[in-house]
Amino acid sequence: MENALGSIRDKSWKPTWRTALRLSRPAKDRLAARLLAWLTMAAVASVPLMALALYLRARPILSFKPLTELLLSTAWHPLKGAFGFYPFIMGTLWVTGAAMAIAVPPSLLTAIYLAEYASPKTRALAKPLIDLLAGIPSVVYGVWGVLTVVPLIERIAPTLDRWLGYIPLFRVDNPTGYSVLAGGLVLAVMVFPVIIAVAEEVIRAVPQGLREASLALGATRWQTVKHVVLRRSLPGVIAAVVLGFSRAFGETMAVLMVVGNIAQVPHSIFDAAYPLPALIANNYGEMMSIPLYDAALLGAALILLLIVLLFNLVSRLVLMRVARSE
């Protein structure tokens, strides 16, 4: 400070870059506060900005066709200008639904086990391994699906058809193994770590006093879990499941590799499907050469983004409330 004033009094002083940057320490701190606030707000703003950018790109198709027709029409002929997203939306829902049906029970049981029953040693061993599962790249899941899951389904499909074929949900019309079920199985393994990590944290956050009170009344450990711990942590556990759902909803590469990619509305878990993310990824190459195609695909990305944002926002708000109340 003194130095800077001294140099101003000096007649030969000339402003240079170096002197201009010589701010006092509190001034630097205030400047940093301003800059960091802007940077952080830019990160916050990027959520609506991403939606806006996609909306602007998708607008041509929204003004060309009414939204209800885009969402509910089954006709997908980009060359003729017919863009019906219905089969793709249904494909996404089928695959995600199958994944959740497979993933939710074991991951919740594992979360309860790790939070309530496992010894600290078991936890310390199992948690990093489950985190490892979250780190495996999606194409590797896809390769695993192609090598293991698809042949397995191809092998068991005829047997299942004989036993359960009278139920439409299990009828086998597609013997290849590339099916909703294959996508669901691969996705289920991918969302295990998401659900387990969040659910375990929520369950562990239940106050110890509640457990002790229940145990002191003579309840067994499982009764305590069932009637006290799970009841208390239910909102958070549901939020964990919803987070897993939204992760599965937007997953692209692994699903694309095993699900068959036929633009139809699936009627059985053995049918092929064509989810929205796979549609975008498969057709990015030619989308600039057909009119309105790029608008349609970026519109599909917008639909995906909005649905995932909604689910994420709701479950994060629930989790924040849970964290505050504990």
Add this chain to the structure above:
Amino acid sequence: MKRCKAEECFFKALMIGSTVAILGSLVLILATVVWRGLPALNLAMLTQTPKGGYYLGKEGGILNAIVGSLFLALGATVLALIASLPIAMYLNLYAARSRQAELARLALDVLWGVPSIVYGAVGFTIMLWLGVRASLLGGIIALALLELPIMARGMDEAIAMIPCALKEASYALGATRLETAWKVVVRQTAPALLTAALLAFGRGIGDAASVLFTAGYTDRLPNSLLGPVASLPLAVFFQLGTPFPAVKERAYASALVLTAIVLGISLISRRLAGRLTEHVIR
């Protein structure tokens, strides 16, 4: 009473069973990739770029994809680091426990959940807007967007853990928040910051959907920020898509290389986290 006991046993068995099944799926995935990838892996694959007819089963390797992926992930991690370390500092030192910080954490958590294909599509629209073609730069931007929330939240959580007394001691000595951030907080949390950065790096290098739109693919080594660049996940994907068994074998080998890189980074980060502790006060 007996029924209670039976129920307890039943559910406990179910819980242990599902834990074992989930850990088993990890083992199964790794075993499949190693078992099918290892026979196809050789030195030429790691040290050569694709020669003519590589995708028909002729000579060459995936060096272009390995180098390309490292460039992409490295660039994206540096870019994300430049943004996320200041954000994490802001959330904890400048805006601690304010509404603003809460909103920012919510936004970062939501961004974490955005699918990578959407980042690819957004990166693509940014590139159209800037007039850039599929390139290393485009890929780096899309991956940086993807990595930012992972890294920022990881660092935020690490910085939130440091004891308040440490910050107060620094303030009491007359340090400003900025000085405390750079001279105390960064040193105290260095291992955790590194872990967060490496976690984001691993996520970035393995992601395919976001680079599909933005980075393109080429058989040459990357030589310009504005030229297309190959990446390992896409190498796996494209090679698996060919009808030739010999090329599919190479896809398995490429998947093994990718898995090895990602797991290696995860192990290294765990190791390094224990090493960088000379400035950490316990």
